[in-house]
Amino acid sequence: MPRSGGIARYGSRDRRGRAYPLITCAVLLAAVAGTAAFRAAPGAALETAGSQQPATSIVVGAGSTQGTVGQAVLGHDYLWPFGGMGSYDGQAGGFYPGFLHQLKDGVGPGSLRYPGGITAEVFHWMRAVGPQSQRTPNAFGPAQGPSSGTVGPDEFGQLLDATGAQGVVTADFATGTAQEAADFVSYMTGKPGTSKWADMRVSNGHRAPYNVPYWEVGNEEDLSLYWRSGTPVTVGGPPGACQNVATCLYIYGGSTSFSSQPAVQYADRTPAAAQSAGAPGETFYAQYPPVAPGTATVSVAGSAWTQVASLAGAGPGDQVYTLDPASGEITFGDGTHGAIPPQGAQITVSYVSGPHDGFLGFYRAMKAANPGIRICSADTSDDFIESMGSTLPYDCLQYHPYVSTGTVANDVPIGSYQEQIMAAPADEAQAAAQLEATISQYAKRQVPLALTEYGQLLSSNPDGYPYYHDSLDAALLNASQLAEWISMGIPVADRQLLTAEIPPASQCCAGLPGAAPFATTGAIGTPGPGSVLEATGQVYGLFAPLAGGSVLPVQTPGNPVLTTVGGQSVPTLSVLAVRTAQHEYLLGINRSPSGAVTAAVNPVAYQHSGLVTARTLNAASSLSYNSPDQPDAVTLASSSAATGAGAFSYTFPAHSVTLLQLTGHEVTSRPSLALQAGPIAVPGSPAAATATLSNQSHGTVAGDLSLTGPDGWTVSPAGSWRYVLRPGQSVTRSYQVLPPGQAPPGSYQLTASASAGGLTVDEATASLLVPTTMQQAFGNAGISDDSDVDSANFDGVGNSYSGQALAAAGLAPGASVTDGGVSFTWPDVPAGQPDNVLAQGQTVQVSGSGTTLGFLGASSSEPTATGSGTVYYTDGSTSSYTLTLYGFFNAPPGSADQVAATLPYENSQGIGGRPRGQYDHTVYVFYASAPLTAGKTVQAVTLPSGGSAGSGRVTGMHFFAIGAG
Numbered sequence: 022m023p024r025s026g027g028i029a030r031y032g033s034r035d036r037r038g039r040a041y042p043l044i045t046c047a048v049l050l051a052a053v054a055g056t057a058a059f060r061a062a063p064g065a066a067l068e069t070a071g072s073q074q075p076a077t078s079i080v081v082g083a084g085s086t087q088g089t090v091g092q093a094v095l096g097h098d099y100l101w102p103f104g105g106m107g108s109y110d111g112q113a114g115g116f117y118p119g120f121l122h123q124l125k126d127g128v129g130p131g132s133l134r135y136p137g138g139i140t141a142e143v144f145h146w147m148r149a150v151g152p153q154s155q156r157t158p159n160a161f162g163p164a165q166g167p168s169s170g171t172v173g174p175d176e177f178g179q180l181l182d183a184t185g186a187q188g189v190v191t192a193d194f195a196t197g198t199a200q201e202a203a204d205f206v207s208y209m210t211g212k213p214g215t216s217k218w219a220d221m222r223v224s225n226g227h228r229a230p231y232n233v234p235y236w237e238v239g240n241e242e243d244l245s246l247y248w249r250s251g252t253p254v255t256v257g258g259p260p261g262a263c264q265n266v267a268t269c270l271y272i273y274g275g276s277t278s279f280s281s282q283p284a285v286q287y288a289d290r291t292p293a294a295a296q297s298a299g300a301p302g303e304t305f306y307a308q309y310p311p312v313a314p315g316t317a318t319v320s321v322a323g324s325a326w327t328q329v330a331s332l333a334g335a336g337p338g339d340q341v342y343t344l345d346p347a348s349g350e351i352t353f354g355d356g357t358h359g360a361i362p363p364q365g366a367q368i369t370v371s372y373v374s375g376p377h378d379g380f381l382g383f384y385r386a387m388k389a390a391n392p393g394i395r396i397c398s399a400d401t402s403d404d405f406i407e408s409m410g411s412t413l414p415y416d417c418l419q420y421h422p423y424v425s426t427g428t429v430a431n432d433v434p435i436g437s438y439q440e441q442i443m444a445a446p447a448d449e450a451q452a453a454a455q456l457e458a459t460i461s462q463y464a465k466r467q468v469p470l471a472l473t474e475y476g477q478l479l480s481s482n483p484d485g486y487p488y489y490h491d492s493l494d495a496a497l498l499n500a501s502q503l504a505e506w507i508s509m510g511i512p513v514a515d516r517q518l519l520t521a522e523i524p525p526a527s528q529c530c531a532g533l534p535g536a537a538p539f540a541t542t543g544a545i546g547t548p549g550p551g552s553v554l555e556a557t558g559q560v561y562g563l564f565a566p567l568a569g570g571s572v573l574p575v576q577t578p579g580n581p582v583l584t585t586v587g588g589q590s591v592p593t594l595s596v597l598a599v600r601t602a603q604h605e606y607l608l609g610i611n612r613s614p615s616g617a618v619t620a621a622v623n624p625v626a627y628q629h630s631g632l633v634t635a636r637t638l639n640a641a642s643s644l645s646y647n648s649p650d651q652p653d654a655v656t657l658a659s660s661s662a663a664t665g666a667g668a669f670s671y672t673f674p675a676h677s678v679t680l681l682q683l684t685g686h687e688v689t690s691r692p693s694l695a696l697q698a699g700p701i702a703v704p705g706s707p708a709a710a711t712a713t714l715s716n717q718s719h720g721t722v723a724g725d726l727s728l729t730g731p732d733g734w735t736v737s738p739a740g741s742w743r744y745v746l747r748p749g750q751s752v753t754r755s756y757q758v759l760p761p762g763q764a765p766p767g768s769y770q771l772t773a774s775a776s777a778g779g780l781t782v783d784e785a786t787a788s789l790l791v792p793t794t795m796q797q798a799f800g801n802a803g804i805s806d807d808s809d810v811d812s813a814n815f816d817g818v819g820n821s822y823s824g825q826a827l828a829a830a831g832l833a834p835g836a837s838v839t840d841g842g843v844s845f846t847w848p849d850v851p852a853g854q855p856d857n858v859l860a861q862g863q864t865v866q867v868s869g870s871g872t873t874l875g876f877l878g879a880s881s882s883e884p885t886a887t888g889s890g891t892v893y894y895t896d897g898s899t900s901s902y903t904l905t906l907y908g909f910f911n912a913p914p915g916s917a918d919q920v921a922a923t924l925p926y927e928n929s930q931g932i933g934g935r936p937r938g939q940y941d942h943t944v945y946v947f948y949a950s951a952p953l954t955a956g957k958t959v960q961a962v963t964l965p966s967g968g969s970a971g972s973g974r975v976t977g978m979h980f981f982a983i984g985a986g
Contacts, residue, residue: 075670077581077620079607081598081627082574082781088510090599092568093187093235094503095561096132097519097544098474099180100140101149102161105172106520107548114153116179120520123545123554125184129565134189134473134515135177138240138421139163142195142247143290146205149173151225158288163195163247167288174209175222178231187232189473189515192383194239194271194399195247196309199378202238203386209233210391235513237419237473238383239399242271248309248374251277257379258408268404272413274382276375281320282308284351284368297321299364301355310349313373317344319351322366335359384414397471403459411465417513420456421474422449424498426481436614438483439494439643440584443501443612444591449475450505472514475502479542490542491523491646493655493676496556496638500610500678503564504597507572516557520547523648546647553647556655559638563657563680567606570599575607577620583612594618594673600687605629607681611673614643622681623668629685633669634661636680643676692716692746696728696773696785701792701893701961703866704764707737707757708789709897712773714754714782716746724777728756731769735759744775758789766793766864792864792961795983799848799855801970803979810928810938812853815909816881817975819930822909822944824852830922832946840921840948843875843986860888860978862966869985870958874902874951877921878980879909879944886978888965894957902951904965906978912945922946946981959985 100106108120124130136144140162148157149170158167181188190209192202204218210230211219219230239245249270256266257273269275283295284305297303307317318325319342326340335341335358342359343352351370354360362368378386384396397417398405409415429441453470460468476499482489489495499516506514521543544558575598583593595610605627611618640655647654666685673679698710716722725741737757744752758771768788775782805813805821813821824834827847831838835849848856857878858865867874880886887905894900907913912920927944931937953959968977 075579075619075621077577077579077594077618078623079594079596079609079620080576080578080623081605081607081625082576086571086573086600087508088572090507090567090570090572091131091512093132093189093513094506094511095130095564095568096134096186096189096513096515097128097130097561098134098137098515098517099177099519101136101144101159101170101172101177102140102168104169104548105176106518106543107522108520108545108552109172109176110550111153111169111171116176117550117552119550120545120547120552121183123552123558124180124519127554127562128519128544128558129562130184130186130519131565131568132187132189132235132513132515133177133180133184133519134191135174136191138191138474138517139245141191141240142193142245144193145197145201146174146193146208147201150175150208150221160285160288160290162290163245164290164292166291166294174205174231175225175227178209178227181232187234187513189235189237189471189513190233191237191240191399191473192387194242194380194383195245199382199386202236202383203390206236206387206390206394210394216390233394235395235397235417235471236387237397237399237471238380238387239271241419241421242399243402243405248277248377251279251309251374254278254373255376263404263408265402265404268400268402268408270377270379271400272379272381272405272408274375274377274379276313276373276377278316278371278373279309280371281369282371284308284319284370295367295369297353297362297364297366297368299361301361303353303362305351305353305368307349307351307370307372307374309374309377310347311375312344312346312349312370313375314346316373317346318371319344320369320371321362323369332358380415381413397473401456406459406463410463415468417469417471418456418460420453420470420472422453422472422502423475423517424449424477424481426478428481431482431484433483435483435486435644439614440591441586442498443583444586444589445498446501446505446595447589447591449502450509453509453511469512472506472511474517475514476517476542486644488523488646488648489644491546491555491557491648492644493556493638493640493646494614494643496560496655497610497612497643497676497678499557500560500564500608501595501612503561504595504608504610507567507597507599510572516544516561518542518544520545520552522546522548523553546649551649553649553652555647556638556640556645559655559657560678563608563636563638563678566601566604566680566682567597567599567608570601570606573598573600573605581613581616581618594620600627603684605683605685607683609671609673609679609681611675611677611679613675615675617672617674619670619672621668621670624683627683627685627687629666629683631663631666632661632684633664633671634659634682635671636682637674637677638679639674639677692722692775692782694773694775694783694785696771696787698758698771698787699789699897700899701864702758702760702764702769702789703960704760704791705762707759710756710758710771710787712754712756712785713751714744714746714775715751716748721748722746722777722782724775724782726752726754726773726775728754728758728771728773730758730771733761733764734769760789760791764791766791766797790864790961792866794866795848795858795980798858798863798865799850801857801859801975801979802853802855803857803981804852805928806852807928807939809853810930813928814930815857815975815979817970817973819932819935820940821928822946823924823926823928823939826924826926827922827946830924830946832922838877838921838982840877841873841875841950843871843873843950843984845875845877845982845984847877848981857979857981858964859968859970859975860964860966860980861968862964864893864961864963865983867959867962867983867985870953870956871986872953872955873986874953874959874962875984875986876904876906876949876980877946877982878906878949878978879947880906880976880978881909881974882976883908884911884913886967886976888967888978890965891963892951892953892959893961893963894954895960896957898954898957900952900954904949904951904978906949907945907947909944909946909979910942912943912947916947919947919949920945921948953985
């Protein structure tokens with residue numbers, strides 16, 4: 022099989038552009054040969070193997086971690102219908118003991134989602150609480166019939182309590198209201214005494230709130246339109262708020278109209294529910310209440326009947342009905358008071374549906390019930406993200422990546438199918454990262470993704486393998502997906518599904534009644550007492566110990582290529598490294614259906630005890646699956662071996678998931694890189710940078726050191742530099758960094774990188790600040806011509822300096838001025854153009870040396886403005902200063918030595934009762950100074966902050982010129 026030098030996660034940077042700070046201790050791969058080795062076979066004990074150097078390596082990095090494994094990422098969807106898809110014993114009034122054991126000890130869920138996805142969109146939670154005998158059914162889907170509410174919110178809460186899992190609840194957006202969702206929040210999470218719903222939960226037997234931190238407003242609302250699929254009548258939100266009407270209806274709410282829509286019955290939304298049984302007093306419902314009053318027309322077999330306020334006065338032949346607008350309930354007569362619709366007649370409704378609450382209405386109501394919950398949008402469209410922008414609130418975004426028939430065709434040979442489908446997890450992760458980037462672009466903050474459904478669609482199934490979704494191969498796919506989510510830092514993810522039935526092979530996936538639409542996708546196969554822990558369930562049990570741990574950077578040089586899809590190599594091994602307070606874990610997924618992979622494992626920055634334990638999930642074939650007849654076809658085997666305290670080799674069997682556990686402590690002594698630069702870089706003038714590499718490890722380190730700058734910048738010397746460092750040695754490399762002449766002002770990053778053996782040892786960054794020029798920083802026009810007083814506004818209320826008066830005082834455009842021993846150049850700009858800097862913390866170029874830093878300007882704050890700043894020198898040092906500048910109307914006694922120019926009048930726009938034109942009031946330009954460090958050359962100055970140029974008055978320090986002397 023061909024070999025690849027690629028790494029497990031797309032090179033040396035993750036999908037967010039973060040560099041992996043790898044690999045230390047001289048990258049001990051060269052020393053792996055001769056270390057202890059062991060191999061594991063399914064169900065067999067570990068044994069010592071030979072010492073030949075493997076071609077594949079797993080190198081666990083040191084330095085900063087890549088985030089934490091959130092508990093809720095290890096989650097599953099748990100559906101409420103049919104007794105939790107067969108997990109609940111309605112006769113005994115509790116969950117089947119075998120199911121609970123498999124859930125707690127086998128799957129170990131970190132989160133559970135309820136009441137489901139599409140099944141949640143017609144689920145009214147209040148029907149499913151209280152005594153079982155008093156509960157009423159819900160439809161188990163938008164076009165399905167009734168299912169009893171045996172697994173209601175409290176039974177779901179029992180599972181959370183029993184497992185310690187966090188809850189994820191989907192609120193009914195399609196047929197529910199914001200208030201109904203808020204009441205659900207109160208019932209599940211409210212403290213006793215805070216609401217009638219919290220107290221109802223207490224009366225139902227559960228005093229403590231349930232742990233449900235995540236809530237969703239609907240399910241896949243960018244696809245599932247429900248009431249929004251009608252013709253829009255009213256659309257919330259300001260004009261132009263969205264590009265797509267359906268998006269605005271989701272965000273802001275509104276109303277839509279339907280014409281001749283089939284009616285439904287209580288908890289029955291099947292097509293047959295719209296047909297009359299010919300019985301007295303039948304009731305039907307509009308599909309999407311509320312019904313706007315006065316808009317409904319109910320038809321029986323295509324003929325419109327008449328709405329009345331009461332049936333009591335109707336005759337036996339009167340074709341009438343009553344309608345409750347809030348619930349959409351339609352009631353027909355009993356043959357005495359109102360006619361009975363004929364048997365088999367279809368009942369249809371034309372009506373305006375609404376007004377409906379939008380996401381923002383749900384968000385506000387649910388947050389009012391519990392401000393601590395996180396509320397996710399179920400619309401993932403770009404239009405939603407752009408329309409919400411950075412001001413409208415949402416705490417997370419629902420995203421459902423599924424492997425589908427578009428991933429791999431079902432009719433390809435099974436070997437090709439197995440290999441190609443393993444490319445899906447990385448592709449899904451890239452798509453998720455792109456969605457994260459879009460969110461950040463518009464939200465201006467990090468809004469996490471909630472992957473509350475993922476896995477493989479039932480329609481994506483290789484021909485001839487009806488139980489593929491229960492197989493070990495599907496478990497390898499799910500494990501690879503979960504490893505991607507953890508590497509990305511996804512906080513919550515719930516695989517579809519926790520429980521699902523196992524139908525006969527002849528009926529599998531062909532539209533069975535009951536739970537069959539979700540057949541063969543469960544981590545636990547049900548229904549009934551004989552549930553089966555499937556391969557996927559066991560995979561999640563392997564991941565469970567990682568919860569709360571820190572994700573470590575890992576590289577896999579020499580990783581064999583499983584296949585190539587779309588020009589991208591799919592590595593055979595997917596490796597996740599996680600460190601907890603007690604252990605360091607390596608979770609390896611060998612996705613090959615036929616080939617084992619032996620790898621040199623190097624836990625670089627971890628000193629372990631020398632005893633490595635392994636738990637391996639495997640079977641005779643990657644297509645093996647557990648069933649009631651063969652519940653242990655796919656099993657976990659445990660083993661351990663003494664390896665020595667350093668690197669070791671391990672053989673990952675074909676089609677397996679292995680969790681290696683190391684016990685020890687982190688090694689803190691390792692090579693480290695530091696970078697110092699600038700801090701100022703003036704375009705056209707080189708800035709200095711120094712990179713220092715220190716070897717605190719116990720071995721000699723040899724490799725390459727390099728420095729890179731932003732695009733267009735010149736780094737000298739260029740390229741990489743070879744180093745060799747013995748233990749305890751350090752080396753410093755000096756660089757000159759030259760920004761391009763047209764580099765815009767701002768902060769720029771330099772990156773130093775040290776490598777060894779082709780792998781990264783450490784990286785360090787430093788920032789260089791490109792200052793602005795005074796001309797670039799001019800933002801206020803403070804000087805006007807006497808003939809055009811409206812062209813400048815120094816203080817925001819219409820006052821400005823006279824250009825003629827300034828010229829008469831020696832301050833003509835471009836004039837050279839000396840004050841306090843400092844030389845200045847007055848701004849050489851026409852009157853009415855920006856000519857001064859309103860000090861707001863800008864860093865501006867200033868050159869020169871001496872003992873004094875001088876400023877010409879005035880304050881538009883009365884009577885003075887005071888602030889502090891920083892002086893930057895060419896040798897990289899800095900000094901601080903504090904400055905006071907008088908108001909341009911104000912020259913207090915004793916300030917004569919600070920007056921640079923006295924002007925007999927100002928120009929006024931006539932605001933505030935002053936005469937328009939030349940206003941007879943003395944104004945001043947002041948000189949202010951601050952000390953410089955003698956013998957050093959100034960390079961830039963950071964001005965004081967505090968200037969304000971909002972609506973109304975402009976306040977703060979204004980500077981026309983700065984100099985050093």
